[in-house]
Amino acid sequence: xxxxxxxxxxxxxxxxxxxxxxxxxxxxxxxxxxxxxxxxxxxxxxxxxxxxxxxxxxxxxxxxxxxxxxxxxxxxxxxxxxxxxxxxxxxxxxxxxxxxxxxxxxxxxxxxxxxxxxxxxxxxxxxxxxxxxxxxxxxxxxxxxxxxxxxxxxxxxxxxxxxxxxxxxxxxxxxxxxxxxxxxxxxxxxxxxxxxxxxxxxxxxxxxxxxxxxxxxxxxxxxxxxxxxxxxxxxxxxxxxxxxxxxxxxxxxxxxxxxxxxxxxxxxxxxxxxxxxxxxxxxxxxxxxxxxxxxxxxxxxxxxxxxxxxxxxxxxxxxxx
Amino acid sequence: xxxxxxxxxxxxxxxxxxxxxxxxxxxxxxxxxxxxxxxxxxxxxxxxxxxxxxxxxxxxxxxxxxxxxxxxxxxxxxxxxxxxxxxxxxxxxxxxxxxxxxxxxxxxxxxxxxxxxxxxxxxxxxxxxxxxxxxxxxxxxxxxxxxxxxxxxxxxxxxxxxxxxxxxxxxxxxxxxxxxxxxxxxxxxxxxxxxxxxxxxxxxxxxxxxxxxxxxxxxxxxxxxxxxxxxxxxxxxxxxxxxxxxxxxxxxxxxxxxxxxxxxxxxxxxxxxxxxxxxxxxxxxxxxxxxxxxxxxxxxxxxxxxxxxxxxxxxxxxxxxxxxxxxxxxxxxxxxxxxxxxxxxxxxxxxxxxxxxx
Amino acid sequence: xxxxxxxxxxxxxxxxxxxxxxxxxxxxxxxxxxxxxxxxxxxxxxxxxxxxxxxxxxxxxxxxxxxxxxxxxxxxxxxxxxxxxxxxxxxxxxxxxxxxxxxxxxxxxxxxxxxxxxxxxxxxxxxxxxxxxxxxxxxxxxxxxxxxxxxxxxxxxxxxxxxxxxxxxxxxxxxxxxxxxxxxxxxxxxxxxxxxxxxxxxxxxxxxxxxxxxxxxxxxxxxxxxxxxxxxxxxxxxxxxxxxxxxxxxxxxxxxxxxxxxxxxxxxxxxxxxxxxxxxxxxxxxxxxxxxxxx
Numbered sequence: 024x025x026x027x028x029x030x031x032x033x034x035x036x037x038x039x040x041x042x043x044x045x046x047x048x049x050x051x052x053x054x055x056x057x058x059x060x061x062x063x064x065x066x067x068x069x070x071x072x073x074x075x076x077x078x079x080x081x082x083x084x085x086x087x088x089x090x091x092x093x094x095x096x097x098x099x100x101x102x103x104x105x106x107x108x109x110x111x112x113x114x115x116x117x118x119x120x121x122x123x124x125x126x127x128x129x130x131x132x133x134x135x136x137x138x139x140x141x142x143x144x145x146x147x148x149x150x151x152x153x154x155x156x157x158x159x160x161x162x163x164x165x166x167x168x169x170x171x172x173x174x175x176x177x178x179x180x181x182x183x184x185x186x187x188x189x190x191x192x193x194x195x196x197x198x199x200x201x202x203x204x205x206x207x208x209x210x211x212x213x214x215x216x217x218x219x220x221x222x223x224x225x226x227x228x229x230x231x232x233x234x235x236x237x238x239x240x241x242x243x244x245x246x247x248x249x250x251x252x253x254x255x256x257x258x259x260x261x262x263x264x265x266x267x268x269x270x271x272x273x274x275x276x277x278x279x280x281x282x283x284x285x286x287x288x289x290x291x292x293x294x295x296x297x298x299x300x301x302x303x304x305x306x307x308x309x310x311x312x313x314x315x316x317x318x319x320x321x322x323x324x325x326x327x328x329x330x331x332x333x334x335x336x337x338x339x340x341x342x343x344x
Numbered sequence: 345x346x347x348x349x350x351x352x353x354x355x356x357x358x359x360x361x362x363x364x365x366x367x368x369x370x371x372x373x374x375x376x377x378x379x380x381x382x383x384x385x386x387x388x389x390x391x392x393x394x395x396x397x398x399x400x401x402x403x404x405x406x407x408x409x410x411x412x413x414x415x416x417x418x419x420x421x422x423x424x425x426x427x428x429x430x431x432x433x434x435x436x437x438x439x440x441x442x443x444x445x446x447x448x449x450x451x452x453x454x455x456x457x458x459x460x461x462x463x464x465x466x467x468x469x470x471x472x473x474x475x476x477x478x479x480x481x482x483x484x485x486x487x488x489x490x491x492x493x494x495x496x497x498x499x500x501x502x503x504x505x506x507x508x509x510x511x512x513x514x515x516x517x518x519x520x521x522x523x524x525x526x527x528x529x530x531x532x533x534x535x536x537x538x539x540x541x542x543x544x545x546x547x548x549x550x551x552x553x554x555x556x557x558x559x560x561x562x563x564x565x566x567x568x569x570x571x572x573x574x575x576x577x578x579x580x581x582x583x584x585x586x587x588x589x590x591x592x593x594x595x596x597x598x599x600x601x602x603x604x605x606x607x608x609x610x611x612x613x614x615x616x617x618x619x620x621x622x623x624x625x626x627x628x629x630x631x632x633x634x635x636x637x638x639x640x641x642x643x644x645x646x647x648x649x650x651x652x653x654x655x656x657x658x659x660x661x662x663x664x665x666x667x668x669x670x671x672x673x674x675x676x677x678x679x680x681x682x683x684x685x686x687x688x689x690x691x692x693x694x695x696x697x698x699x700x701x702x
Numbered sequence: 703x704x705x706x707x708x709x710x711x712x713x714x715x716x717x718x719x720x721x722x723x724x725x726x727x728x729x730x731x732x733x734x735x736x737x738x739x740x741x742x743x744x745x746x747x748x749x750x751x752x753x754x755x756x757x758x759x760x761x762x763x764x765x766x767x768x769x770x771x772x773x774x775x776x777x778x779x780x781x782x783x784x785x786x787x788x789x790x791x792x793x794x795x796x797x798x799x800x801x802x803x804x805x806x807x808x809x810x811x812x813x814x815x816x817x818x819x820x821x822x823x824x825x826x827x828x829x830x831x832x833x834x835x836x837x838x839x840x841x842x843x844x845x846x847x848x849x850x851x852x853x854x855x856x857x858x859x860x861x862x863x864x865x866x867x868x869x870x871x872x873x874x875x876x877x878x879x880x881x882x883x884x885x886x887x888x889x890x891x892x893x894x895x896x897x898x899x900x901x902x903x904x905x906x907x908x909x910x911x912x913x914x915x916x917x918x919x920x921x922x923x924x925x926x927x928x929x930x931x932x933x934x935x936x937x938x939x940x941x942x943x944x945x946x947x948x949x950x951x952x953x954x955x956x957x958x959x960x961x962x963x964x965x966x967x968x969x970x971x972x973x974x975x976x977x978x979x980x981x982x983x984x985x986x987x988x989x990x991x992x993x994x995x996x997x
Contacts, residue, residue, distance in 0.1 A: 040658030065545035178634050181411075208572060213616035214629040235545065238575075238618025242625055261622040280620050282405035282575035287599065288556070290581055330425045426887060448893055456891050464884035468906040478892040530892075 033089035046072040061244030068250040117189035119202040125174040132170025180211035252309040259335030361399040368432030407581030415590035461519035465511035472507030518547040527629035565691035597671035606674040731982030738973030741851040752785035766950040786942040801861035809866040827854025831867035876908035918980030921973035
């Protein structure tokens with residue numbers, strides 16, 4: 024299938040003075056064009072490593088095994104020049120704080136023109152016309168005036184809109200939104216969620232939304248992967264994850280979100296225990312030390328992904344199809 | 345500045361309140377000292393907090409909710425005397441707080457938790473020293489400081505070995521617990537917590553809130569929790585106060601505010617919160633446009649620029665802050681009636697309740 | 703102020719050793735530590751190390767080239783050059799360390815007060831720093847010397863008075879940046895006194911960059927001392943000083959070029975040592991680099 028993304032058995036470890044940190048282990052992810060795929064997990068689950076690996080931006084001390092196939096081509100096998108081209112052309116990233124994504128001394132318009140540097144077929148006027156159209160698409164009405172402003176003159180929500188416009192200007196086949204609403208207020212968050220959902224109508228690439236916020240994932244995604252301590256513990260259709268979760272961690276995580284309970288609770292649910300060390304990952308299941316359903320095999324063998332209905336999968340010994 | 349004559353006339357109903365804030369304003373003025381010296385005209389000043397009146401009963405938890413720029417943090421800091429008041433009165437435990445000495449006395453019986461758990465701990469001191477510092481400053485005799493620090497750590501469920509750690513060696517959740525221990529070390533009657541769950545994972549934020557709740561039941565202090573997180577505050581507060589551009593727009597019992605918000609802003613806030621359920625997705629943003637800056641406060645009702653039900657009157661006529669039913673106040677010309685049809689305009693306001701029945 | 707002392711008295715320091723280890727990991731810093739330690743030992747034990755008295759005049763053996771008896775040769779009065787260089791280290795380091803320490807202490811205190819104190823006091827202090835900074839050092843030195851007379855004490859006063867303003871400005875800027883941080887607000891909330899906030903909570907967090915700057919300024923001061931002594935404005939003649947050795951060597955550079963070499967060499971080595979040490983300290987203490995180091 025053209026433009027599809029497949030991550031196969033991806034493991035990433037960082038070599039540090041204290042030993043190797045296993046940030047990702049045996050991650051499998053699929054995404055087809057037109058799909059919004061959510062990656063959800065708490066801090067330390069490996070979300071950001073996965074994003075950097077997908078965007079081909081892993082630091083020098085990272086060692087990656089496995090394959091990231093985009094459009095059938097393994098990204099790791101490409102030479103540096105083609106990787107760079109791919110990054111500018113096919114893969115776009117929207118970060119958490121768009122302030123840092125822009126150069127503070129250049130106007131928005133100038134920077135958006137620069138973002139299209141790989142489009143040698145277009146003249147400056149054409150590029151500006153594309154920008155005006157794109158800014159209109161992301162809900163910025165007075166585009167001409169906004170192009171003359173500097174990043175600090177825009178509010179957080181406005182900057183995030185510009186960042187989305189910048190990402191879409193390159194016509195990427197893969198759009199990665201890394202915590203796109205975390206730095207925003209609730210009312211702006213709702214607007215950005217709405218905008219991302221609207222854009223899906225005429226954008227045919229893959230969107231990957233990475234967030235710790237279950238609400239954002241539920242609002243935006245078609246398919247969800249739940250990550251814990253560097254592993255994908257459960258994946259599947261958004262409805263299957265939120266209404267038919269099978270992995271104990273997914274269930275516990277959903278149960279913790281106070282937004283899930285309309286009535287006041289005297290005690291909020293929590294997950295006791297803490298993340299296992301990523302330097303010396305536990306043998307067996309990573310979640311076993313905190314799992315209330317753990318039994319004998321959990322401490323011994325790493326669970327294999329158990330296929331459930333449709334694309335639903337859970338990596339747990341206690342789950343059977 | 346408030347006139348002396350009014351001091352005696354603090355409302356009777358607030359006499360039993362632990363904290364009463366009346367008409368409090370905090371002003372920022374633009375321009376440096378130098379430009380103030382050479383500029384003969386008075387510089388424009390802006391009320392970051394404008395005429396806030398609220399009270400907090402003994403043992404009560406009040407949630408102060410607002411988006412960034414609403415002035416909620418400034419209000420909390422002004423209450424404890426960290427900001428100069430431009431106008432207004434504060435009464436703590438029945439007596440007025442006016443002089444720096446009054447504020448000092450009040451601070452001795454209250455505590456504050458800051459947004460950044462690690463950043464609010466002095467970086468070069470060990471946890472043990474930090475925990476016993478309030479007592480040392482207040483001259484409380486303490487035969488064994490390490491033991492006292494360990495007792496405080498035990499109170500918040502941290503291992504005693506943490507006394508020798510430095511703040512940067514702790515995780516966010518652990519530093520948060522140290523913050524709780526330090527705040528409660530002197531058994532305060534009032535706790536001000538600024539975004540107590542900011543930056544914490546969902547599985548940990550419950551831990552911290554449960555801890556505060558337990559200690560509150562045990563020690564019986566009142567709490568003012570400043571937050572933008574509606575999902576969290578509905579589970580921990582008794583009453584809510586909603587702020588917009590430095591003014592309170594609505595106050596009332598938490599459950600009632602969530603069930604039937606009176607101010608359209610409250611309704612849009614509740615509706616904007618993403619619900620972790622793909623079957624109950626929102627259909628469009630509850631509110632368009634940006635939060636205006638306090639430096640360019642809209643005329644009339646400050647929310648009219650974004651309000652879905654704004655009328656001509658809202659543009660010119662600032663609404664009064666008035667009582668609506670038992671214990672509820674609202675600043676709106678056209679408050680949404682309790683469970684009435686106007687809610688239809690802001691469809692999905694009580695989505696959570698609807699969702700339950702489907 | 704007893705509470706101030708109390709707070710700092712807790713538990714033993716665990717971070718000292720890894721710090722030395724980290725410093726020694728860098729070869730330049732390692733060389734620097736050896737050089738600086740060498741000079742310090744030489745200066746401290748000069749009477750035991752020096753083969754002759756630095757003041758013993760022996761005109762019969764003047765301007766002798768290096769030999770087994772006089773490793774560095776002798777000067778125009780027949781004094782042993784090695785002994786003079788060794789005692790010169792004592793003079794140079796004493797003046798440099800004492801004046802830099804005094805300037806650092808004044809700068810630290812005034813910088814903290816300017817940064818944390820009220821605005822009017824800050825304005826006054828900054829004006830003072832700037833006026834002192836604008837004085838040209840040599841002119842200022844000449845003025846002070848005419849009042850106090852040349853000598854070691856005068857040199858220390860001149861150097862301390864002209865260098866503390868830049869330290870104070872550095873500390874003030876650091877303090878201003880920290881003044882409104884959450885932890886300082888938290889301390890104010892628990893009624894910590896201004897002295898407590900300044901000395902316990904601000905000082906340890908602003909002093910790092912100052913130490914680096916001081917260490918890198920020591921060679922500058924050694925050069926200034928040598929320069930002023932060379933001009934006859936510094937240490938008075940019989941006292942050995944690297945500057946005066948250079949001056950004497952300069953006058954007889956044709957007949958005895960070794961004097962300039964042996965007078966200049968320690969100056970170069972001390973400069974390198976303290977500069978590398980300062981850079982090593984900066985690499986260790988710089989917060990940006992600290993991020994990469996495991997905590």
